[in-house]
Amino acid sequence: MTEPSSSRQGLLRQNPAFVRFWVASTVSDFGTYITTVALSVLILVVLNGTAVDQGLVNAARWAPYLMFGLVAGIWVDRTRKRTVLVAGDLGRGLVLAVLCITAIVGVLSIPALLVLMFLFGILALMSDAAYQSFLPQLVPRPLLVKANARLQQSDTVAQTSGGAIAGGLVALVSAPFALLIDAVSYFFSGAVLLSLRSPIPEQPAPRGGTVSSRIAEGLRWVYGHEYLAPMAWTTHLWFIGSAMMGTVVPVLLLKDLGIGALGLGLVTGCAGIGAVIGTLISTGLGQRLGTGWTIIAAALIQPFAVGLIALAPLLDTGPASPGSPAEWPPQLWGAFALAASGQLLFGFALGTQGPLEMGYRQAVTPDRLLARMSATMRSINRGMIVVGAPLGGAIAASAGTGTALWIASGIMLVSSVSLLCSRVRHANIDEQLLTDDAARE
Template identity: 30%
Template sequence: MSEPDRASGTASEPVEPLEPTVVPDAPQRSLWRDGNFLTMWSGQALAQVGSQVTELALPVLAVLLLHATEFEIGLLNAAGVAAFLVVGLPAGAWIDRMRKRRVMIWADAVRAAALLALPLLWWADLLAMWHLYAVALVVGIATVFFDVSYQSIIPSLVRANQIAEANGKLESTRELANISGPALGGWLIGLITAPFAILATVGTYIASFVALLLTRDHEVSRDAEDRGPILREIGEGLRWVFGNGLLRRIVGTTGISNFFNTISFTMLPIFLLRELGLTPAAMGVIFSLGSVGGLAGAVATPHIVRWIGEARAIPVSAIAFSAVACMLPLAATFPAVAFPLLVVQGFIGSFTVLLYNITQVTFRQRITPPRLLGRMNASVRFCVWGVMPIAAVLAGALGTWLGVVPTMWIGASGQLLSALCVVIGPFWFMRALPDAQH
């Protein structure tokens, strides 16, 4: 659902000025006329589509071609997100010492190379589940570095008064990818099988690699003398996040929601393909149609924020996406209308998650000093994504013990609790969230 925050300091230099790493304000100009941002944006649009193809192709490959069990699917999901728990915190400190665009370039290269191994192994009739675990783990590690950099690079690409616009455009693209990617993935899987559909993702990561090579940023690397011990810098990032009461509540809601959402969605491929008997193409269409809500949410967020206020948008959206989670296992009770029920659930869930994410990510980026952005984002990611591998393994164990549908009900019930962190608190009594005080 969401991500991280940072901090840093030295004994000799109290606060580093913003100018080296943040594009200063200037007369407003639409990002549609900013060729540099458009170059980066176009590469990310293609990569997002490709990642959606693989998100569908990997579980289909495991369930239908390698006949994976519930526990094996849990392990596969855990491998994909384990990196956020294992290297999430040090990644933020390392990224704060490096040029973020360069980190993203290397991450794209690693992801493309790792995924290329799967169709080659399948073609050679050597592919096994452990190969999927290994590739998912490598891609997950590269994604940690890419995503933390991705969320931290925006202030060095656009002016401060364009950060919200840039986030809105990037989230809109993500949702367009969520709409087109699963449907494209389902079609490719039916046409050339799941292993070779992954080649489409490899191509899009290469396109992102090239676009980032052509992008220019305004970031300046931190001086070597401005770097403390790695553990101290990790601690600064954590203290920055948990020292802010509003951020603590946002992290609480997001982390709890992600934990229980992972329990539900780990079982989703088996639920759709085996329990409901749907085809991979139908599974892709459900994801695509549901994701239309995310695009609508990205477009509607500025209007909703103006209507109810930035602060209130957070608990309102949290209540909505937590409540509709119950519609997912409910589809098993009404199999005759499962398809439209799942589409409606996906639409409302995607709409409200996008409203929540754009609002809170913009708030985090706005209040965090530029030199702490990597550690801020890594700290939040560690907390809210680090729970996901644990939840995925638990989902596999619960699915084996209780069955798929009861496990999904546990996930849905837990999500109802997640909204409490932001519902009970100061958000209702504020209209605007605070600005940076550095």
Template identity: 30%
Template sequence: MPSPFAFPGDFRRLWIGQTISAFGDKVSRMALPTVALLGFGGTAWDVGLLAALRFLPFVLIGSVAGVWVDRISCRRTMIWADAGRLVAMGSIPVAYLFGVLTLGQLFVVSGVVGVLTVFFEVAAQSYLPLLAGSDGIVAGNERLQTSRAVAEVGGAAAAGGLMQILGSALAILADALSFLASLVTLLLMRHREPPVARTEERRSALKEAREGLEVLLSDVRLRTLMFASTTVNLGVATANALVLVFAYDEGKLSPGAVGLAFAIGTAGLILGAVSSGAIARRLTLGRTLAASILVTGAGFLLLPAGGPGAALTTLIVSQFLIGFADSVFNIHVLSLVQRITPPEMMGRVNGTALSVVFGTGTLGGLAAGFVGTVVGVLPGLVLSAGIICCGAVFVLVSPLRTIRDGVGAVARRPERENATRDKAPRTPC
């Protein structure tokens, strides 16, 4: 069977590098807070700050990273980002061995890695369509999503073993080496991007970043995807923050039981990733997007419906359904955006979209505290599920509902989008 990818060898290298990197990332996400808590007597505030420093940069500089990627090069940006993350993460075990590791260094490293990850992710999402080609975009996203899902389980097991054998600080070396592996796969790629076309007058970065938002808003399909994703992410972020409160306070579950439920949820992620293409072919793409949103909402709604007495059963089923639907939704949204977006605008559109997604997630976390306090955990989960399901309305009342597959989505682009492309011609990443 012929490969669906435009450059199968280079896509394979990207996939291998990202798979290894996903395992390393899971190790550091567990080891970093462990070092802070056990090595320096850190508090919950310190752990929260470490997480915020890795993800807040998506909100603050996502659009800036998009401009950079469109101006420079996807592959080159990824290479420099991996090199920087290798040095940053590698500094922790080195400092530990010399006895000079501090809590402040953990914060600095987390922030540096967060900033570089923004540039890497925007470039990677913009680079995939070139390596995969239009026929291989969905298959490429399926494979990458499957790798990330497997890494959630395997990476957690690896993190536990490494921390037990080497200690938390030295276990972070695994993440540093994973960046080295990703860097090597990028350097080994044979296909070279064409040089970015230079305009006579370099426009401001702010103006170029605004063009990414204009493309998102001017195309009804991209606009609908953004509104639907924003609504879903707001509800999911709010509900996720309430799930643990429900499990421990309402259901009186043990940490081991909760861990088992979340592990089964990861199995749902994997199943959703490998079956997303078949589901879309059977239901059509528009119906698949709407159905995955509704299944996500139903997954959270199971918790208050079952009540505290059936907490473990409903949590297991809930996490499986949510993981399954999340994979299906994310794969097809990302693939559709990559097919619709003009290649020369890919970085800015992806950067702006990531800013919106992570911004909504941050808002949802804050909303959970308010909702849980004012109306309670169970009503809060019902409200969150309702917000999630509202995302399906955007799909069902828009042209997205008529799209049978992603191929037809690129047939026509609005005039305003073409005008933007003509105004600033660039070769694609």
């Protein structure tokens, strides 16, 4: 018998280490979504960059995952996870502070921004690898889905309000000062994690074996597993479409529609609202429909959501109209509503899928392989951003943002249909936990 949902929820609230981790993660999430909006405004408005520049900066941010991701998993396996998390938070705060100062004094350029975001990406890579393998040190495996749901709910609440707050902040104090707020959030998160004590003793992996053999072991685990393998391959493809979308949507909203930083923040916030709803029902849907079928259903929704955003420019037949929402003409409001609806639906699907997929990965993976599993998935997924982000920018610059978004939608559709045709539809996290418990006994 598994524990009732209400009992698991209570156990999480009674876990002080998880609560501290949750607080640190939530504060950092708020800052991250402020940066998402502020960085796009900085590139496209302050530095007068193009869609290609937006794609290159996005690629620079995620390039370390492609270059060092597999090695990072091994290093994190052998290192205290809390130490890595603290160093990653403090380092990222410092990078953003430097970015803010250089922008204010007028010496920031696109090449300099590429270098700073590459350094930011290295620190994020190490933190991400430690983040997913540190959570099982805080909560027992039967609580992982609930814990991931709580973390993702906080993330989506931050996305909901963070985007709108960011738009207002950028309009009020400028993009560089908005980035400084994210730097402060990372410093706060690092300080909280520094005071955290794990209830489950952390045991770094033994140092035996060569780097290549340990990388190979992680790759064999992910791509040899009957359920993790199709999850991995289809997610890699999905990330190409998602990276194209992430590059093109700010260009569409800021350049094509001209709705400004506040409009961009409001649309981003709609994705957060949808994600909050998705995470609230994720666990219940997983129990009712099964883990695999719920993941697949959520994946099938996403390409249609991107299609709604791609239709938005068709409703705005007038010239770009920068200004406050009170000054927008009716056709611009229609385009805004369509883009916001697409983001709402997209966020809902991600919020539904995320906790179940992450919880399943963690539940089926042995402790000694957790960091390598996470690093393998994340490094290749983020490596696909290095492909998709510049591709989206190039297509948007040559054929228009609408075309780029339709291609992104098509890539996501191929990914979700491939997932539907795989064995993932039979995956069930509750059955896996019972099997693992029986094996331990």
